[in-house]
Amino acid sequence: MPAAAQPRRVRTNRLVRKLAVVGTGAAVLALPLIGATSASAATPTATTVSTTPAGYPNTLDGWIRESLAIMAQKGIPGSYNGIYRNIIRESSGNPAAINLWDSNAAAGIPSKGLLQVIDPTFNAYHVAGTSFNIYDPVANITAACNYAAARYGSIDNVFSAY
Structure with a gap:
């Protein structure tokens, strides 16, 4: 294919991709910190299994x-x-x-x-x-x-x- 017919790559695409990767990485790093404050206050809940009056699983x-x-x-x-x-x-x-x-x-x-x-x-x-x-x-x-x-x-x- 002649050079004139090839699509021209714009250099800003590379910059946009790098910014997206950096932004995603920062968000991923911040999530554990945000979640840690709310998760530490949570109390574990007991899991209950619903049963029939005779004691069988309600399934x-x-x-x-x-x-x-x-x-x-x-x-x-x-x-x-x-x-x-x-x-x-x-x-x-x-x-x-x-x-x-x-x-x-x-x-x-x-x-x-x-x-x-x-x-x-x-x-x-x-x-x-x-x-x-x-x-x-x-x-x-x-x-x-x-x-x-x-x-x-x-x-x-x-x-x-x-």
Whole structure:
């Protein structure tokens, strides 16, 4: 390429870059000094883990494990993997999930909760000792597993909407 066609480099670009580097370096050096004064006054806080009334972690893992404990007491079959697989397919682990578009919803009884149970099924298969709230994760899992056991032998045998 001829010299006349090459873009001309401006020398100020080098100066601007140097100033930016120096300014950034000064800011980085000042941050620990600024942060040190406010950080030293901070007091450590205890981390608390939210738990269910039964003492399980208030997470998907804890809800499944609590449900499995109740199911074992009541003779309801099912495994962690079977429950987890169905929850992820049905609600992606959202205990407040509600289906407002399928045939159940069109009939006025939408599927609700982790395992997308309709109210009549939840009421019919509710397990004593769990909440009567269909959105309660443990109650929803346990009732759905009770229904799946009656209809399919176990939640482990469910691989699609049920």
